[in-house]
Amino acid sequence: MKILVCLCPVPDTTTKIAFSDNNTTFNTQGVTFIINPYDEWYSLVRALELKEAGTATAVHLVTVGKADAEPVIRKALALGGDEAIRIDTDSNDPYVIAAQIAEYAKNEGYGLVLCGKESIDYNNGTVGAMLAELLDMNYLGFASKIDVAGDTVTVNREIDGGDETDACAMPLVISCQKGVAEARIPNMRGIMAARTKPLKVVAPAAVDAVSSITSYEMPPAKTGVKMIAADNMDELVNLLHTEAKVI
Amino acid sequence: MSVIVFAEHAQGVFKKKSHEAVQYASRIAAAMGTTVTAVAVGTVGNDELQSLGAFGAAKVLHVADARLDGFSSRPYAKVVVAAAQQEGAKVIVCLHDTTGRAVAPRVAARLRAGMVGGAIADPVTDGGFTVKKGVFSGKAFANVSISTDVKVITLMPNTFQVTKGEGSASVEALSVSFDDKDFAVQVKEVTKASGSVPLSEAELVVSGGRGLKGPENWGLIENLAAELGAATACSRPVADSHWRPHHEHVGQTGGTIRPNLYIAAGISGAIQHLAGVNGSKTIVVINKDPEAPFFKAADYGVLGDVFEVLPRLTEAVKKFKASH
Ligand SMILES: Cc1cc2nc3c(=O)[nH]c(=O)nc-3n(C[C@H](O)[C@H](O)[C@H](O)COP(=O)(O)OP(=O)(O)OC[C@H]3O[C@@H](n4cnc5c(N)ncnc54)[C@H](O)[C@@H]3O)c2cc1C
Numbered sequence: 001m002k003i004l005v006c007l008c009p010v011p012d013t014t015t016k017i018a019f020s021d022n023n024t025t026f027n028t029q030g031v032t033f034i035i036n037p038y039d040e041w042y043s044l045v046r047a048l049e050l051k052e053a054g055t056a057t058a059v060h061l062v063t064v065g066k067a068d069a070e071p072v073i074r075k076a077l078a079l080g081g082d083e084a085i086r087i088d089t090d091s092n093d094p095y096v097i098a099a100q101i102a103e104y105a106k107n108e109g110y111g112l113v114l115c116g117k118e119s120i121d122y123n124n125g126t127v128g129a130m131l132a133e134l135l136d137m138n139y140l141g142f143a144s145k146i147d148v149a150g151d152t153v154t155v156n157r158e159i160d161g162g163d164e165t166d167a168c169a170m171p172l173v174i175s176c177q178k179g180v181a182e183a184r185i186p187n188m189r190g191i192m193a194a195r196t197k198p199l200k201v202v203a204p205a206a207v208d209a210v211s212s213i214t215s216y217e218m219p220p221a222k223t224g225v226k227m228i229a230a231d232n233m234d235e236l237v238n239l240l241h242t243e244a245k246v247i
Numbered sequence: 248m249s250v251i252v253f254a255e256h257a258q259g260v261f262k263k264k265s266h267e268a269v270q271y272a273s274r275i276a277a278a279m280g281t282t283v284t285a286v287a288v289g290t291v292g293n294d295e296l297q298s299l300g301a302f303g304a305a306k307v308l309h310v311a312d313a314r315l316d317g318f319s320s321r322p323y324a325k326v327v328v329a330a331a332q333q334e335g336a337k338v339i340v341c342l343h344d345t346t347g348r349a350v351a352p353r354v355a356a357r358l359r360a361g362m363v364g365g366a367i368a369d370p371v372t373d374g375g376f377t378v379k380k381g382v383f384s385g386k387a388f389a390n391v392s393i394s395t396d397v398k399v400i401t402l403m404p405n406t407f408q409v410t411k412g413e414g415s416a417s418v419e420a421l422s423v424s425f426d427d428k429d430f431a432v433q434v435k436e437v438t439k440a441s442g443s444v445p446l447s448e449a450e451l452v453v454s455g456g457r458g459l460k461g462p463e464n465w466g467l468i469e470n471l472a473a474e475l476g477a478a479t480a481c482s483r484p485v486a487d488s489h490w491r492p493h494h495e496h497v498g499q500t501g502g503t504i505r506p507n508l509y510i511a512a513g514i515s516g517a518i519q520h521l522a523g524v525n526g527s528k529t530i531v532v533i534n535k536d537p538e539a540p541f542f543k544a545a546d547y548g549v550l551g552d553v554f555e556v557l558p559r560l561t562e563a564v565k566k567f568k569a570s571h
């Protein structure tokens with residue numbers, strides 16, 4: 001059974017977000033990119049565990065991105081994985097990303113395709129379910145535990161108002177969140193090995209974008225905090241009622 | 248032509264956020280000069296289906312198949328696609344929650360429709376079709392323009408006030424043919440989340456951080472939450488240390504919430520935490536360190552010890568509730 005792990009490069013979580021060109025472009029100058037935490041901490045590590053346990057025969061990594069994504073792809077390879085595929089195009093349209101991955105994956109016979117719950121830059125949480133539709137696969141979102149026995153995958157996942165345990169035959173797309181695995185740190189051997197692992201660059205398929213970001217805005221700045229004396233909570237409650245009108 | 252909205256219910260009762268989505272869809276429909284058709288699946292009574300009319304639905308299409316009482320993205324998406332095709336829908340609205348986020352992308356991919364996930368404003372339709380959403384986990388907003396004829400939107404719950412109007416929707420049965428593949432996911436076990444108010448829908452949230460010192464002190468948070476009728480949340484290290492369940496973790500790598508009131512007790516206000524909560528309309532910060540970064544993002548601040556301030560605040564709320 002082969003696993004495909006979808007890795008999205010995103011700005012480091014400490015990044016101060018800024019825009020240029022009249023707020024139409026995300027300014028990447030000085031921004032450090034990392035692998036989307038959901039992808040690195042959960043999907044990737046769980047895939048590696050399944051390979052270590054002998055359940056999976058190969059772990060492939062796929063990223064839709066230009067050459068500047070290669071350092072983060074190498075970092076993922078340092079954690080493990082047999083080969084990486086970079087689909088050579090850039091987009092923030094989830095349909096384009098899903099269609100590119102689907103086009104590559106459709107004839108590769110993956111048993112499991114793992115995504116993150118959402119990317120921490122565009123926060124769509126869309127690519128996984130789109131991919132499932134395009135690959136005509138089942139989809140289980142928001143997984144917190146993934147077990148594989150034979151052809152059957154058992155998944156704990158968050159549903160509206162609770163949790164659910166589901167079983168489904170492969171092939172399957174799963175989006176991963178906390179609980180699926182524990183984050184790992186690459187070791188020296190992994191980093192050395194990653195240098196020589198295959199990183200295939202694949203030309204993108206012809207897919208037209210169906211959405212585009214026309215402009216960005218910053219949230220309105222807070223006008224300043226009003227401090228309330230710690231022994232006057234009646235005053236706070238009163239302000240929440242009369243001024244903020246939230247209670 | 249109409250606007251389709253997928254209305255979720257729990258055991259046959261529509262959720263508040265579904266009312267919000269129906270009302271959102273009805274504003275879009277009004278702007279387009281058309282009407283709203285809601286879609287509901289599984290076991291729901293006729294009165295309940297009609298009641299969506301009070302939130303702006305002209306019609307409700309109902310697929311009563313009891314196999315749809317359990318959630319699975321594939322058959323649900325099939326239903327929404329069938330409804331959209333029957334109605335010639337140009338806009339399809341789902342909720343940006345665990346259900347909608349699995350259904351809407353499938354629908355969008357099937358129809359090759361542009362999609363915006365997590366809308367926080369009505370679409371701007373002067374010439375184009377542009378929807379505002381949060382990006383960079385709450386650090387900024389993006390205006391996303393959809394270029395396809397059919398548009399799919401997931402609405403961030405708790406973005407708009409819901410007002411109940413008059414009216415009753417007409418109800419029609421929708422028949423959709425399923426195959427075995429649609430029900431390949433077998434549900435083994437369902438566990439309801441504890442706590443009376445689901446975090447994603449909560450208007451008021453009380454949240455605790457490492458300043459609470461340990462899980463044994465969470466009664467302070469829970470008492471205040473109970474007094475307010477609020478949901479509870481926490482910072483990441485609190486969930487990581489298993490003081491609180493993971494679904495309470497908010498921030499860049501946890502849930503993103505937009506309640507009317509967010510009370511943060513003993514939370515420093517790291518950038519990754521703020522990312523998930525700075526969409527809250529009013530923020531109250533309780534911290535004993537005057538340099539805590541959270542004060543810069545707060546509307547009201549209390550400099551003090553959570554072990555003293557929280558019980559006092561709980562008392563003050565109790566007093567207020569008694570007199571209002
Ligand atoms: C990639 C990445 C992703 C992350 N994602 C998230 C995320 O999604 N959500 C998140 O929350 N964090 C996240 N973090 C962690 C984040 O950086 C902070 O470490 C975390 O938010 C701190 O939690 P805290 O405020 O509870 O604890 P601390 O930083 O330890 O702060 C405790 C606060 O309590 C105050 N305090 C202590 N005792 C008292 C008292 N008796 N009375 C009043 N105040 C008191 C202190 O002054 C302090 O301000 C992430 C980090 C990384 C690197």
Ligand SMILES: Nc1ncnc2c1ncn2[C@@H]1O[C@H](COP(=O)(O)O)[C@@H](O)[C@H]1O
Nearest residue numbers: 006008064115116118119124125126127
């Ligand atoms: N450019 C990309 N390349 C590969 N995978 C991606 C890309 N963008 C998103 N994904 C995957 O899709 C998940 C959800 O992303 P999103 O729909 O953008 O929130 C991510 O966690 C990744 O697993």
